[in-house]
Amino acid sequence: MTSFGFNRAIRRGVSTAAAAAMLMSSTAFAAPPVDLSKWSPEYVRSIAGTKDFDTAADCGKVTPLDYKGRLTFWYQGVFEGDPDLLRQYYKDFFAAFRKTYPNIDLQEQALTYNDLLDKFRTALLGNAGPMVVRLQILGGVEFAAKGYLQELKPEDVGYSTEDFWPGAMKSNMWKGKTYGVPTNNETMALIWNADVFKRAGLDPDKAPATWDDVVKYSKQIHDKLGIAGYGLVARKNAGNTPYRFLPQLWAYGGGVFDEASPNPNYSKIQLNSPASKKALQASYDMYVRDKSVPVSALTNQQADNQPLFLAGQLGMMISHPSDYDVMQDLKKKATGSDLQKAETVIENMRYGLIPTGPDGKRAVVFGGSNMHILKPEYVDGGKVDQAAAKALICFWTSPEWSLKMAYAGSNPGNLNGFKTKWMKERLDKIKFLDVTTSMLPYGIPFPTIPETPEIMNIVVPDMLQNALTGSMTVDQAAEDATKKIQNIMSGGKL
């Protein structure tokens, strides 16, 4: 089994972590329920299971439990492919909410990850939105800036701003006002197949330390075994692409703007900086020069890499801890010789920290989701039931449910969730959870500007595709993307 030396990595990264904690906030935070400066796997274990919470009692103070009302709600749901455990928690959540608030008529609608933003935009054009929406972390500011959302802060639903990750709160801010409450926050990790590493002549228990190593390892795997080394994704209009390219971009010292700096102001585009071009060059080297990544990378998203990885056709990829759970589910449903193969794949799964850049900088996208309340004029029926909306948000963002709803693939948005007994149980149950919680202090939020979804989902993948297809050189692709962002920022369209 693997020994990752997380403690060593974390100790080494204490200053980095502290700096990163600063990174995630432009304002000083008062007394959060956990000590972010001490963040490490040991610290997370030490606080898990130390506090009990009564969700119904807490939310009853926000909206009386006998309140009668009606609520429409859209969210990125969990579906048939998601781990059974997660689907069960979602089911339990809605059952628990209905039991706690029996007089609120909740009409929820689950939407898939890649469709939620587009469908929400269309609904808003027809003033047919839901009263409450849960959006991916990069979505909220766009809608706040367009005036669709009501101001909403944790205090409105019974919590304190300090109960949430500073970076997550920042993703809800537009022009000094807060428009949402975080439900969950996550950072990804590097997953690799130990057997593939071994057969390719690499240390099976050691992750590539730097992104340059990723390029090198990927080539070695491809040259020796004829399979893809690294699971590059460059699909357009899919959130998976920026989540996997930006850690690379930041590690090399680049950025879209200055989002990786302690106090970003997003005024200068840096996608054409030498550091950013180096990051793009690394992708180019893997795809074009070494041909060591899946040839379908231009249309791949993470769901396409997973089968390759599980079939032993891919050496390493960036992903969630949920991949381990998905694998466990698949194993549970396999029989005979398939079961044996599945067990072998699980035995060979290894998780490690995301590689650093040449100067030791480690970064990852600070992901997650937030809940927002819409203004009545954009809602189907023209009315928002405020009390019912707050009851639901209080319930979902409670320590209990923000943990349970993020059980398999993410982390609680409410920091108190780390103190619950369910966190303790989760640490014992979910292998590799230490890795992804260890990555949290390295998390960098997407730029909190309304143009972020367009930049991340269209411009960045376009830049990758232009370079990787050879329609532009790396320099030209970076300059082209910079021009597009300039155009978007000055009010133009793509």
Added chain:
Amino acid sequence: MTSMPSNVATRPRKSIDGWRWVGRLFLALMLFYTAVPMIWMLITSIKSGFAAMQFPPQWWPNEPTLASYYKLLDPTSSVGNDFLRFFWNSLFVSVSTTILAVIVAVPAAYAFSRFDFPGRKFLFFTVLLRNMFPAVIFLVPLFILMRLLGLVNTHGSLVLTYLTFGLPLAIWLLKGFYDNIPHQLEQAARIDGASRFQAFILIVMPLSAPGIIATAIYSFIGAWNEYIFAYTFLNKNDQLTLPIGIQRFFSENTTDFPGLMAASFMMSVPVVVLFLLLQRYFVRALTEGAVKH
């Protein structure tokens, strides 16, 4: 017993020329091209989730299972409950669209074929106007219209939309068919005392049955498979149709391939059955309506 004429028995077998073989090869390739994805869909649907992700692929599953089908057809499971509801919704929308399309297209096509009225040609080409634009440009305007009509989140919005898209072709198809039915047949019926309506119902309608069936199949398949309008107009889980519903097998980081393939296979069953049962009418209508006798 009659003996076979000797000239038939001794007739030399006609040699098959090279072009015929090229044609056969082409047809075989086309059959392969269209059938293989279907066969692969079926094979994947009886694999376990893990087996579906194997490479090299298991051409025939080592451990075949019908688990995905049981899951989809089990009304007590959340997946099965949803799938069966989506199936019913699709059936309701498609059958409603089909019935209305036939009710509207049959008299409209008959009128265009038989009556001479002011603006006939103009109107006839106007029905095609909508088909000159890609459907997607009507998406947001239709969504706003449906909202004004209070039809968002109702199946009525889909039926109305599918009619606007399906009727032009249905009317064209049927008009071609009516053009080929001799006027004299109706005239004979009129002479025998039938009213125009009776002549239409009793003489023209039975003769145009293949055209009507083709129109119905066309409307049904169009409504059954439609995705983008259903995706935009419906926001409630209990209203969704199958093309939207099967999207749920894709998640952020993973895909349930056997479930997806089983659902796709089951979704294709009604269309395939309908087409197999009525294909001779469909082909007849397309060929008879296409040429003027």
